[in-house]
Amino acid sequence: MDIEPSSGSPQRFNLYDELQLLEFQDKFVIKSHHFPNHGFSIDRRDGNINLLDGDTNLESPSNTSTIYGVVGTIRLVVGTYAIVITSRKEVGSFLGFPVYHLMSMRVLACNETLRFATGQEKKDEAYFMTLLKEVESMPGLYYSYETDITLNLQRRSKLVEGWMSKPFWKQADPRFVWNRHLLEELIECKPVMFSLNRGLSFQQAELKVKETLLTVTLISRRCTRRLGTRMWRRGANLDGDTANFIETEQLFENEDFSSSFLLVRGSIPILWQQIVDLSYKPHLRHGEEGQLSAAYAAEMQNQQNVRYVPFDFHSHCRSSNFDNLKILYDDISEDFEKQRYFLIDSKGNVLEEQKGVVRHNCIDSLDRTNVTQCYLAEKSLNLQLQRIGVxxxxxxxxxxxxxxxxxRTLWAEQGDEISLEYAGTYALKGDLVRYGKQTLFGMIKDGMSSISRYYLNNFHDGDALDLISGHYTVSRNSDSPLQQNSFESFPEAEMSMATCLPYFSLE
Structure with missing residues (x-):
């Protein structure tokens, strides 16, 4: 539900940052603190949603609490569930607007018809409810009430004013809105105040370089088109969507300039998978890692306007020799510096545009990728600060x-958040990012994370992500993909790899 713009001001669509949740025997009511008739009710018997009006009875609820937004609603086998935000933490700002980390959620059940379900339906509903409960503790959820964090600075500058005046759910890049599927029923009812933008990782720090104060922000956006956890989601699908595809934006701002630098990462974008078994390192469907890299390199020879650079990270950087990334940079520096970055002054004048993107990929696009991206981000930040005279x-x-x-701490913490979501553990090689070398504590931490990854690889999957993102729907009339083989079967077909991105393969 949009807040009306003030007279004479440009049209803006703000979101209510605090709401009331009223619980009745027959319904839940979610409404604005300040505008009592702004909100909606959800019937606890069948999940039907109705906008509030003057005739809605709001007297004597059994419980009243404050919530900070509605993630959305979802229909399972026989019940409907609403997910609301119960706590948040302000973690910084994006282009001058506050950004919040979603700390906790609550699932509201509207499923009284479950009493009349069959035994199998009750069993299925319980299973899906277990998946839905995982959403309550999902890491890496960030949002803003006042700006769209799915759009990077350069893309935002290209959009016309009319586009930017639209509600957030119309502005947003759908690739990076994890709960878009959950919002469909709410959007149809027009209470748009509840849309939630997705940031996988958001880190921010104030730096003083000489006498210049800088705000450096690191935001990573994970694509929703091929979600799932490590081992259960690998490579690409037939549409070219890859697992763990993430756009990372490094942004700095001071009184006179704002500058943005983009990097992307993703699983090796060919058709492959890893059979999950009890071995420590499951075998790849197409052979070992070197064979997979060779297949990718052969495919890249057919691409136009792309430079493919293989880099054997383990060989060059063994014994924690982080400085050997200079070998990679010396190879790519000319192309890298030509790609530039986005730079805008305080008056909105565009001084530089980023003309290309470095895409890092390896088996997981986690640990080695994060070390290398941090290195290149440092190089870009130096170029930007030199450009503005700092x-x-x-x-x-x-x-x-x-x-x-x-x-470096920004990049290390970002690496941890990305790894927690995809692999369920903190990133390995985090010491290389934080300190440029391996420490004893870091080696112990990496060992514990490796053990945890072994367990999660074999006994846990990412079905909850597929459920809430709408990659499959649940109903009484169709079987769930969860009851079938989780692996995708790839037909004998060539996959289109049309792209204009430079690819660096980290073997």
């Missing part, structure tokens, strides 16, 4: 010890 051509952010430490 640094000379011979200076770099690494010369400022305390501020450099803050920068």
């Amino acid at each position: 640094l000379t051509l011979t200076e770099g952010i690494s010369m400022f010890g305390e501020e450099y430490g803050k920068f």
Whole structure:
């Protein structure tokens, strides 16, 4: 439900940042604190949604509480469920607007008809409810009431004013809105105040470089088109969507400039899978990692306007020799610097545009990818600060010890959040990002994470992600894909790999 714009002001669609949840025996009511008739009710018997009007009885609820948004609704086998935000934490700002980390959620059951379900339906409903409960503790959920965090700075600058005046759910890049499917019924009823934008990771720090104060933001957006956890989602599908595809934007702002640099990562984009068994490192469907990389390299020879650069991370950076990434940078530096970055001044004048994107990929696009992306992001930040006169051509952010430490911590914490969602553990090689070397504590931590990954690979999957993102729907009249083989069967067909992205393969 949109807040009306003030007279004479440009049209804006703000979202209510606090709501009341009223619980009655026959319904849940969600409404604005300040506008009592702005909201809707959900029937606890059948899940039907109705907008509030002056005749709605709101007296004597059994319980009243404050919530901070509605994630959406979902219909399972015989019941409807609403998911609401019960706590949040402000973690920084994006382009001047507050950003919140979603800390906890609650699932409201509207499923009294479950009493009349068959035994099998009750069993199925309980299983799906278990998956839905996983959403309550899902990591890496960020949102804003006042701006769309799915759009990077350069893309936002290209959109016309009319587009930016639309409600968030119409502005947003659908690839990065994880709960778009959950919002469909609410959008139809027009209470648009509840849309939630998705950020997989959001990190922010204040840096002082010489006498210049900078706000550096790191935001990663995970694509919803091929969700799932490590081992259960690998490679690409026939549409070219890859597992763990993430757009990372490094943004810096000061009084005079805003600048953005984009990197992307994703699983090796060919058709492959890894058979999950009790072995520590399950075998690939197309052979070992070297064979998979060779197949990818052969495919890349058929692509136009793409430079493919293989880099054997383990060989070059063994014994924690992080500095050997210079070998990769020396190879790509000319192309990398030509790609530039996006730079805009305080008056809105575009001074630079990013003309290309580096795509990193390996088996998981986690640990080695994060180390390498941090290295390239540092190089780009140096170029940007030199461009606006903060640094000379011979200076770099690494010369400022305390501020450099803050920068590396941003990337290490981002790596942990990405890894937690895809692999269920903290990132390996995090010490290389934080300190440029491996520590004893880091080796112990990596060992524990490896053990956890072994367990999660074999005994846990990402079905909850597929459920809430709408990759399959549940009904009484159709079997769930969860009762079938979880692996996709690839027909004998060539996959189109039309792309204009440079690819770096980290073997």
